[in-house]
Amino acid sequence: MSATGRRWAVRLLWTALAVPVSAVLTGMAFGVVYGASLTPVGWRNPMVLGFGALVLAGVLGGLAFALYDFRGDTRGWVIPVRETAVAACVAATMLVCWLALKDQALHERGRAVRAVVTDLRPSTGVYDAGTNAVLADAAHHRRLGVIGAGHLAVGDRLTVTVDPRGRYGVSAGPPPATPEWMWDLSAVIAAVQALFTASLAFSAARERERWARRTG
Template identity: 70%
Template sequence: MRFSWAALAVPASAMLTATAFGLVYGASLTPVGWRNTFVMGFVGMVLGGGLIGLAFVLYDFRTENAEESVHVQEIAVAICVAVTMFVGWIVLKDHALHERGRPVRAVVTALQAGAGPFDAGTEAVLADASHHPLGAIGAGNLAVGDHITVTIDPRGRYGVSAGPPPADPEWLWTLSALIALVQALLTASIGFSAARAREHWPPRAR
């Protein structure tokens, strides 16, 4: 029984990982990506629903004196999902810019405060040699009039990125796989603990 619950947790974890990556991929196909409040709200609702669904699948029938370690594992699973989405976004962006990104010499035309709800600090507004706006990046030590090389996505799905086109992010795919493996092991442990705790429940009266 214990190993059956642990085995059930593995495909449940895989489905959660696939859902997280699917949401990231879907957002990457939109011109606004993560910088749209509606997209972020929709992703949050779907991800929250996925975590609630996983909780029901792995419901462990614990008493009020549940093991603290299991609670920690559940939090760790949620963290794995969040990290999967973050790494997945970076992977998709770097892969797209590696395949189709175009290097452009840009000039800093202005400095401004971050415009998005999740942006902090100062941004450098960029334009190309023909004075066409390219977008903005983190200002760092840049000043108005500075010239830098940036990479743009001709399809406009990703914003401008500092530096030349990145290399193929193979190591990030490996990192994603490792995170998925850790998440599967954690959910399997939760499922095993669920079955073990249920074995100590008294039989139900008929």
């Protein structure tokens, strides 16, 4: 095999190996979300959030270290677009999987309850803004939880879905349908992530060749 053929073989090998690396990254993102969904308080537990953030930060750091595209022109600061895109895909995968798991759980075991708004309170969430509506069971006056108030007022009645296991908060409306489109969306995000990761691997292989020529 000629020198050119060997170079392209190495480039293609690096590109091919990046695909399972990306799949592992997606699997870890889903695993963190799934593990959090099994806890009684889910994402509301700061220890679960902190552990998940540390795991993903370590994985993304290792991926960037292994596949980073060290560009020849290092003058000035360049935004690592592809690396940022991979991180964004991981974050999007976690969000979509969380929403899909929630809808799937509420679809399978959610119970429709007639609720009444008993109070309106400012949101206390770190990332939330606005007002929450405090809900109670309209028949038994048992507190159900809170949802975004929107245009609701005290005394309004509405149908909500509750999770008997308490792993997910109350959701406005009847039990949702099977979230098949969300799983399809997560697969599309995983494919886009794999393309960016493969592009990083190909660039890393080419830079490795340049580095070998400079030091050889």
